Amino acid sequence: MKILILTNYANGLYLFRRELLESFMADGHEVIVSVPPDENVAKLKNLGVSIVETAFNRHGMNPAKDFALMMAYKKLIKEIKPGFVLTYTIKPNLYGGMAARLTRTPYICNITGLGMAIENGGIMSKALIAFYKTATAGARKVFFQNERNKKFMQDRGVAKKNAGLLPGSGVNLTAHPFHEYSSEAEGIHFLAVIRIMRDKGIAEYLEAARNITAEYKNVYFDLVGEYEEDEREVYEPLIKEMEDKGIITYHGHLDNVEPVMAESHVIVHPSYHEGMSNVLLEAAACGRPILCSDIHGCIEAIEPDKSGFTFEIKNTKSLEDAIRKMLSLSEEDRAKMGKLGREHIEKHFDRQLVIDAYKKELENVHQS
Structure with a gap:
């Protein structure tokens, strides 16, 4: 199937989810990544994924621009017709999740962190939590990366029935081997x-x-x-x-x-x-x-x-x-x-645990 990935930073996807992308492609899936353009996009292209450059400001909220981002995601989903949409980080989770829900496309959100806007409370926090509740309601799975974030959001009505827990992005234990402790002779x-x-x-x-x-x-x-x-x-x-x-x-x-x-x-x-x-x-x-x-x-x-x-x-x-x-x-x-x-x-924290969790969700959709 076609798998569309929505994220805010190419290098983060490359460094911490490269093995997941490679696993998808090894299974015969076509991987398309929507991401703001920067010098790191080339690294993803070299893996063999297709790139759709989608510019947006990763920080701050601008209602008009954010609505335009959601419409851009919705248009992209209709054009590509992916079998699955995966979203990472706040804006792709919110606006990409909403776009996937509106187009009735299976999707998974990964809440990689809550951020201070939510953690600090107040009107902004309440607004973001309400938006998360709506954007993730139709997701096949909403992955959290630690138990505390999961409980915090579920206590506020987010992902009460479709939450999952991952060991972060995991670690490729082969690419990150053990190194003997360096001598402290020079400090x-x-x-x-x-x-x-x-x-x-x-x-x-x-x-x-x-x-x-x-x-x-x-x-x-x-x-x-x-x-x-x-x-x-x-x-x-x-x-x-x-x-x-x-x-x-x-x-x-x-x-x-x-x-x-x-x-x-x-x-x-x-x-x-x-x-x-x-x-x-x-x-x-x-x-x-x-x-x-x-x-x-x-x-x-x-x-x-x-x-x-x-x-x-x-x-x-x-x-x-x-x-x-x-x-x-x-x-x-x-x-x-x-x-x-x-x-x-x-x-x-073996990264294979993360890959297996995603592949399980894809298989469930394929079988349904």
């Missing part, structure tokens, strides 16, 4: 792999780096990630200044973070909200101990006090205390934490 490296924006905790990470490097002489902080354009002017000068002072090493955006992760000793993830952090899944698969925000979407990736420690979100002091706690351990203890993390990922 201990903490690494954050995050999109550079407020909601990912960049301010807390930078402040912690400033304070900890002033306290410890053998501790270093690394950063991988691309700037969120709306916040570039805030963080780019600050990161440049901290680089010049030797407080942090910024590696830019990397499609393959594995080499940097393997050379690091501890992975830090100070995000304010997550569906399920792919970074943490890959970090644990690599065999590195983790420091992460004490929120669902992060804590599932660790066994507390065995493969990592948590800290309070939006709290620099709590993050610094977690770093000091990690530094109080021996090199052998940190290496052991990394090995336990790998074992945890192997048991619970």
